[in-house]
Amino acid sequence: MLDILFEDEYLIAINKPAGLLVHRTSIAAEETIFALQMLRDQIGQHVYPVHRLDRPTSGVLLFSKKEEILPILKEQFADRSVQKTYLAIVRGIPTIKSDLIDHPLTSERSNKLQEAQTHYNVLAEAEIPFDTTGRYPTSRYALLELKPETGRTHQLRRHLAHIRHYILGDKKHGDNKQNQFFEKQFRMMNLLLHARKLEFTHPVTKDRISVVAELPTHFQKTITDLGWRELDL
Template identity: 35%
Template sequence: MTDIPILFEDGEALVINKPAGLPVDRPKKGGRCLEDHFEQLRLGFQREPSPVHRLDTDTSGCLLLARNPKSLKRFSKAFEDRVVEKRYLGILTGIPSETEGTIELSLAKISSAEKGWRMIAAKKGKPSVTHWKVIGESGGHALVEFRPETGRTHQIRIHCEAGLGMPLLGDPVYGSGKGAPRTMLHAAGLVVPREKKPTIEASAPMPRDFLALGFTDSPE
């Protein structure tokens, strides 16, 4: 048994429901991370699994792990080729005037001694595209479904702030960090096509802290 819920499993892949607050990579200052669970996640296999992509520490939900080097290479290429379908849920600090749309911004990374690093919208940055749709409202906040085409660092978080004009609830970098114990972003669904095997499909249930704010899990 593993402490981390497994959403999909076969001979070359695992999709786990990563808990909020658990970093994928070991923090520079030390502390726990997903690697501490790899031994459990072997599930009888000789090799430990390897993360194919990354989720922010605060972000919960679907994370794909490869169970051997060949599948890691294939899955990584699928992400690079943008054939992987990703579905996120996020709670905004307010309610947008429109109910759906597409955000296209070029993003660049900046760093300062006081605030550390963050992403900003910049003409010379890398292009990024996110499709979004409001699927619920509660307590003056909107529950939004995000379907990113690209996979830039902090893409959805900066798209909320710079594209929608309101950050995700609880985001300490692009918002005030207030209103929730973490940045309210959840990787709700993942679809990874494969040539010779069935498509990997996984969905992670609505987290408890989303439910506590009055939102209910919505149909796909």
């Protein structure tokens, strides 16, 4: 059963679990379970995905119940009037606590360079008494709030890799030593990237809608493991 965060006669938003595909794709042809299918079966009607989340990413995922309003919603994403807020746990602590990553990314489809911008803000810092690199007696981590201005494929994961603050659990763009350490020490095998909040204008009522998704268990556990017990998220 999917966790429904918002619903009216036009729209429905869920808290997508990590590891669940949004819809069928040739990249994972062997999969038979998708958020689109599960939600359709759960509410008994067709739904249409407005945007996407990477398979390992959890959090707010918006669907339309009416195909005719899809272009309005997609236009909001295209003109950047939708505000997306993510939380991520990364290796190391950025020296600049709040900044804009303005770094073009190559499109995986056309191989063309595309502009890409991500704002980040450091919410919490941690230092634990483990040597994960073979060079230092302790290891440092940060909890970041991320707000992408653009929506490129794997943008947040690639941008954090670009500034060498890899998102923990990222097996494609991350730091394998860190991933292996967290698997062994904390039994954490998930990508620590969560779509926390989605803000948009309702295409029919014109109200400003804000949908918030609670953190999944694996993310909450890592927050506890790193000693962040008094966070107001």
